Amino acid sequence: MCAKVLVVEDEDAISHLLSYNLGKEGFDVALAADGDDALIAVDEEKPDLILLDWMLPNVSGVEICRQLRAQVSTRDIPVIMLTARGEEEDRIRGLELGADDYVTKPFSMSELVARMRAVLRRTRPTIAGDVAVFADITLDRETRRVRRAGRDVHLGPTEFRLLDVLMSRPGRVFSREQLLDRVWGTDVYVEIRTVDVHVGRLRKALNRGKERDPIRTVRASGYALDETYSAG
Structure with a gap:
């Protein structure tokens, strides 16, 4: 069984790069361009993991994370925040809101995949491994x-x-x-x-x-x- 990953990213170049590379790594990838689309996608089919951009139009990634953690049906979905913000206080805020990990742009695909699999091993051990x-x-x-x-x-x-x-x-x-x-x-x-x-x-x-x-x-x-x- 492969892990279903929802990529929430408003920059087309980044989202398609992630979709292509994660697909090659064996993940089943869905894309959402903003927070509203992300919430709809999660409601239609719960992913095994969400890659969530911090800076999104309309509803921010931080607010999406907060809403996911506030609902019983989605509070256990692991979330990795993707952002250009590198300050310590921003990382702490993201983790305090319930993010499972935090990856700062630009990042290497090998590091991102390793972090994703580490999170999945903790939260979805039956589908995680290599x-x-x-x-x-x-x-x-x-x-x-x-x-x-x-x-x-x-x-x-x-x-x-x-x-x-x-x-x-x-x-x-x-x-x-x-x-x-x-x-x-x-x-x-x-x-x-x-x-x-x-x-x-x-x-x-x-x-x-x-x-x-x-x-x-x-x-x-x-x-x-x-x-x-x-x-x-």
Whole structure:
């Protein structure tokens, strides 16, 4: 299961950068451009974590945090504040209002992801870790190891990222274009058939003997991990 993250940020460049990079890290990302949109998004589907910009139009991030903590249904949602404010008194104010952590802009994505996972480990331990599991397949993002039914599966870096994306949402059909964006990135030109080649390599590495193939090909659409697959 992947963590659902709501990014509340009014600067398009930052929000899309976060969406892209967090998506590559296996998070399920939703975006809100202001406080009102954020409250509506939370009401429609509670996220596992909120990245909340301090300075927002209309309703400030500080006020959003206060409102979330005031309601029983949302008070336990972890919040990480994102802000250009670096003064100690501002950090203390944000934490006193209920924020779980505080990251000052500009920040590195690796630091932000590490802080997010640390908060999730405390608050959502079942979905937090750097280990993804699907049936008898285990993917460890920290050690870059994959195991199936107790044996090591040796994958190249591209096949590892491809499996990571598929395991982030078992059952979801990812189009070849979506896989290109998430695995290779939007700033790299790669032919669409390259996806098929690497899926073939991934299948070859995963499947041994009479093991059932967990990857489902959806004609004219793309690929998915088959939710009907079981280790038995």
